[in-house]
Amino acid sequence: MTVTWRALRRDDAEAVAELFAAGETVEPTGEEHSVADIGESLESPNSPLPDAGVAVVEGDRLIAYAMTARRTEADPVHRMRVESMVHPDHRSDALGAELLRWYEEASAKLHAKVFPGAPLELHAAAHENQRWYASVLCRGGYEVVRTIADMAADLSALPPIESTVEPVPYEARYEEATRLALNEAFREHFASTALTPELFRHWVTGSAGFQPDLSFLLLDSDRVIALVLCLERGAADGEVVVEYVGTLPEARGRGAARSLVAAALRAARARGYRRAVLGVDSENPTGAQRVYERCGFVVTGHWHVHARPVSGR
Incomplete structure (x- = not known):
């Protein structure tokens, strides 16, 4: 044929x-x-x-x-x-x-x-x-230039995590402030580029899988200085995706990421989810993988990013 x-x-x-x-x-x-x-x-x-x-x-x-x-x-x-x-x-x-x-x-x-x-x-x-x-x-x-670790947490066996900041549930009025914070927090990340309002709405807040009640922010007046945004993707029953975790430099060292992730996981467990998953750059400069491990996540697999220069090199 x-x-x-x-x-x-x-x-x-x-x-x-x-x-x-x-x-x-x-x-x-x-x-x-x-x-x-x-x-x-x-x-x-x-x-x-x-x-x-x-x-x-x-x-x-x-x-x-x-x-x-x-x-x-x-x-x-x-x-x-x-x-x-x-x-x-x-x-x-x-x-x-x-x-x-x-x-x-x-x-x-x-x-x-x-x-x-x-x-x-x-x-x-x-x-x-x-x-x-x-x-x-x-x-x-193509050559391997980065490795992304898949991680998963059993929501029935979460470790006790004391919150060191005051998480605020995500609301639509924080959309633009959240986008700006996400772009700033990911500015140093490998191959990351800024999300325009259109892209942020398409992939995050306007996505059918976005879970605002499982997403949390840390505010400084009207600014978002740390965030955890969760989605539900795929056909997997009982699984939530911790899609974005970001902390601005000024808020680091206060346990913000750990506190917000813990809040999201507890909310997901209360909603009936059994498992949470995420992906993390194995060379993340902020030590994110260690934060997730403290929240109960374990590595379940790896993705390899392959790259090939096509022009201009």
């Missing part, structure tokens, strides 16, 4: 979710991707369709997809994210190489529209169990 390549569409969300489910059966990552989650990705302002996505189809069946995402800054390098999933029955070196070629061509076009002349670098994440994809990236000249 003939394999064809076409533009990825928003109505491909269910088929893409099925691809991830098929991949999970042979290379488990512990992640579950719901149709709603995929739909949000396909509607992301970072990845304007049809230019930012491709579908590989055999007959009327989706066998692979790929996307690229532009960033809001090039300081000084534009680090674009790329991703794909191929059905286990259709994985081959040839298809992998074709997807990498698509990464470069599609990313270069989007890059030229937003940061012409700036160096371009592509970043792809592969779980430690996704050996086929990692091998494709390696053969394509």
Whole structure:
């Protein structure tokens, strides 16, 4: 049967979710991707369709997809994210190489529209169990530049944590102050760029999975100086995602992150959640992994960020 390549569409969300489910059966990552989650990705302002996505189809069946995402800054390098999933029955070196070629061509076009002349670098994440994809990236000249640890906490066995600050539940009136604090707190983080109001609303406060009653802030007058924002993603029952934890430099050393995370975990347990998960940069300069360990989190797996300079180096 003939394999064809076409533009990825928003109505491909269910088929893409099925691809991830098929991949999970042979290379488990512990992640579950719901149709709603995929739909949000396909509607992301970072990845304007049809230019930012491709579908590989055999007959009327989706066998692979790929996307690229532009960033809001090039300081000084534009680090674009790329991703794909191929059905286990259709994985081959040839298809992998074709997807990498698509990464470069599609990313270069989007890059030229937003940061012409700036160096371009592509970043792809592969779980430690996704050996086929990692091998494709390696053969394509991508090198591992960072490792992200998956962590999980059993909410039935939380350690006692004394709050050293006064957490304030998130409210919509704090949205812009929270966005500004998040951008400032993550300014030093690896490959992080600022979230515009549009992106912050799309990925966080406007997301169908955002859990405002499980999200907490530390305020200084009308400023947010520390935050914990939680979401529910995927189809996993009883699991909450601690998506963002950030503390401004002026609030560090006071136990703010630990206090806010503990408040979020206790609230999640009261809501009936059984487990909390998060991802943390293994080289986080603020020592975040140790904070999470004190809150009851343990490492459950790793993702490796692979990067390849494309132009300007």
